[in-house]
Amino acid sequence: MRNEPPITWPASDFSRVPYAAYSDPTIYEDEQARVFRGPTWNYLGLEAELPGPGDFITTVLGDTPILVSRDEKGTLNAFVNRCMHRGMLLKRERCGNAKNHTCIYHQWSYDLKGGLIGVPFPKGAGGHGGLPADFDRKTIRLHALTIESYRGVIFGTFSDSAEPLVDYLGAEVRHELDRLFHKPLKVLGYQRQRIFGNWKLYNDNVRDPNHGGLLHMFHATFGLYRLSQTGGAKLDARGRHNITWNSLGTDDAKITDKGYEGTKKVLQRGFQLADMSMLRYEREFPDDVSLVILSVFPNVVFQQIANSLCTRQIRCKGIGEMELYWTYFGYDDDSETMTAHRCKQANLVGPGGLISMEDGEAVEQVHRTVLHERDKHARVEIGGKGAIHTQESLVTEVPIRGFYRYYCELMGFPAGQAAAE
Amino acid sequence: MTDTEARAAILDLMADYCHFIDDNRLEEWLDFFTEDCVYKILSRENEDSKLPMELMSCLNKNMLRDRVLSLRQANIYNIHTDKHVLGAVRVLGAENGVYRVRSNYAAYQTNQDGLTELFGVGTYHDRITFVGGKLFFKEKIVIADTFGIARMLSTPL
Ligand SMILES: [Fe+2]
Numbered sequence: 193m194r195n196e197p198p199i200t201w202p203a204s205d206f207s208r209v210p211y212a213a214y215s216d217p218t219i220y221e222d223e224q225a226r227v228f229r230g231p232t233w234n235y236l237g238l239e240a241e242l243p244g245p246g247d248f249i250t251t252v253l254g255d256t257p258i259l260v261s262r263d264e265k266g267t268l269n270a271f272v273n274r275c276m277h278r279g280m281l282l283k284r285e286r287c288g289n290a291k292n293h294t295c296i297y298h299q300w301s302y303d304l305k306g307g308l309i310g311v312p313f314p315k316g317a318g319g320h321g322g323l324p325a326d327f328d329r330k331t332i333r334l335h336a337l338t339i340e341s342y343r344g345v346i347f348g349t350f351s352d353s354a355e356p357l358v359d360y361l362g363a364e365v366r367h368e369l370d371r372l373f374h375k376p377l378k379v380l381g382y383q384r385q386r387i388f389g390n391w392k393l394y395n396d397n398v399r400d401p402n403h404g405g406l407l408h409m410f411h412a413t414f415g416l417y418r419l420s421q422t423g424g425a426k427l428d429a430r431g432r433h434n435i436t437w438n439s440l441g442t443d444d445a446k447i448t449d450k451g452y453e454g455t456k457k458v459l460q461r462g463f464q465l466a467d468m469s470m471l472r473y474e475r476e477f478p479d480d481v482s483l484v485i486l487s488v489f490p491n492v493v494f495q496q497i498a499n500s501l502c503t504r505q506i507r508c509k510g511i512g513e514m515e516l517y518w519t520y521f522g523y524d525d526d527s528e529t530m531t532a533h534r535c536k537q538a539n540l541v542g543p544g545g546l547i548s549m550e551d552g553e554a555v556e557q558v559h560r561t562v563l564h565e566r567d568k569h570a571r572v573e574i575g576g577k578g579a580i581h582t583q584e585s586l587v588t589e590v591p592i593r594g595f596y597r598y599y600c601e602l603m604g605f606p607a608g609q610a611a612a613e
Numbered sequence: 614m615t616d617t618e619a620r621a622a623i624l625d626l627m628a629d630y631c632h633f634i635d636d637n638r639l640e641e642w643l644d645f646f647t648e649d650c651v652y653k654i655l656s657r658e659n660e661d662s663k664l665p666m667e668l669m670s671c672l673n674k675n676m677l678r679d680r681v682l683s684l685r686q687a688n689i690y691n692i693h694t695d696k697h698v699l700g701a702v703r704v705l706g707a708e709n710g711v712y713r714v715r716s717n718y719a720a721y722q723t724n725q726d727g728l729t730e731l732f733g734v735g736t737y738h739d740r741i742t743f744v745g746g747k748l749f750f751k752e753k754i755v756i757a758d759t760f761g762i763a764r765m766l767s768t769p770l
Contacts, residue, residue: 286658381659381666384761409687463686466675515761520666535665536672544654544669544766546680550689552765 206593211562228254235492263304271334306334343373362428385543389559399591431594631697656760690767733759
């Protein structure tokens with residue numbers, strides 16, 4: 193237990209974010225313990241990735257390696273991906289199918305529920321060596337996590353005091369997951385992006401609908417997402433998750449041009465793509481929403497950008513680095529044409545995405561410039577100060593404040609006494 | 614044209630392709646492709662798992678033009694210069710005037726501080742064809758061994 197919180201939060205409404213939170217190496221391990229291994233639910237993967245008995249995937253929770261495995265009866269189990277003998281990584285493959293989990297180091301093997309079933313040479317050789325008399329393999333099990341699925345999305349927690357998953361997600365997030373995962377999935381593939389910045393900077397990025405129409409000029413230029421369109425940011429009751437949404441084609445030309453005044457390069461009239469097919473939206477939900485960026489605290493984003501659907505998992509790689517792990521999917525009953533369209537539309541996102549590549553640059557350049565700051569802070573007040581609640585416009589960054597309110601609660605960082613002037 | 618002449622022309626095309634990217638001549642680089650070309654960057658991870666998702670996918674030359682237009686007009690990316698190093702070029706065969714060509718690449722990026730990092734290695738799987746006595750890429754499939762993309766994938770590989 194520490195004596196004094198290493199970082200002070202100057203404003204009670206979280207409209208100031210101390211830069212030290214992004215770069216102070218002393219808080220990283222604390223975050224792993226209090227946030228990721230604390231009473232939160234973390235995205236681990238999709239059930240569609242391990243549909244059959246014996247199927248497994250390896251993933252991470254924060255930076256802890258995790259093995260998710262389906263047993264003979266079809267039940268999902270998740271463990272720290274580490275042998276109970278001497279700490280060897282138990283499963284090295286990204287995914288596969290196994291009858292049991294055997295460590296390559298000394299061949300200790302575990303059943304699919306995590307119980308130790310065998311150790312070679314238990315009685316040694318020739319009357320010498322081997323396990324001690326009191327070794328009881330039945331007491332040795334892989335370090336298990338509690339996992340729960342919601343609509344085929346697997347979440348895990350290390351904590352006994354986490355709320356039930358449905359309560360943790362809340363009605364607003366569940367509504368979006370019900371929408372996105374309304375029928376069986378087909379996984380289309382993965383992308384990995386190494387981002388050289390703190391994991392929270394990416395959480396900020398996806399809770400900032402404002403930047404979507406300013407940094408990503410492709411968006412504004414080709415009308416997929418403009419700050420003048422119908423849209424907003426829906427928060428859950430606790431304000432820790434966020435749903436950014438918009439409907440394309442809803443912007444008024446006058447308001448758009450006025451809003452983008454002085455940012456001429458962002459909104460460029462007169463440019464046209466030679467092949468517009470990538471931008472086509474095949475309506476597939478019973479509403480007009482063409483973009484949803486759903487961020488669930490602390491490690492996942494669910495995306496609908498037109499027909500491009502994916503999850504983005506934040507994988508911590510130390511204080512100043514993270515991997516963004518993109519899992520793209522469609523639905524089981526997609527036609528070949530639809531699968532091809534989803535793949536074509538994936539040009540918009542991912543590390544090479546026409547409307548997303550900028551995020552890697554923004555996160556890195558913020559991280560670099562705040563590296564040694566210990567008493568300066570970011571100003572987060574677009575959309576207003578004070579109360580943290582759902583936003584009816586895209587010109588907002590209030591969801592960032594919601595993220596840090598819950599973050600500080602978990603980290604035990606006291607908030608400032610007064611709202612920022 | 615003899616095999617030797619065809620091979621020499623293929624080597625020239627491959628070299629020009631790399632140098633035009635490295636010299637930031639992307640608009641002229643487009644001229645190395647046929648109108649019905651396919652240009653894709655695939656992650657080895659997805660390839661090995663037979664998953665269709667690409668890292669970049671242009672299904673005709675217009676989509677490739679749009680990539681270049683977007684890079685020039687809309688995208689913001691890490692300021693860098695590219696350098697491609699091409700490995701030995703293997704001409705695997707020809708059917709109906711289309712050559713199957715394979716080669717490895719290493720792509721480096723140099724930042725504004727003058728520091729260079731390996732951005733990635735991989736293999737080009739090309740289909741190259743003669744049109745009007747000149748060679749063009751009909752298909753270029755880049756299989757990236759380095760599928761963990763550092764920062765972002767902006768300029769083409
Ligand atoms: Fe963004």
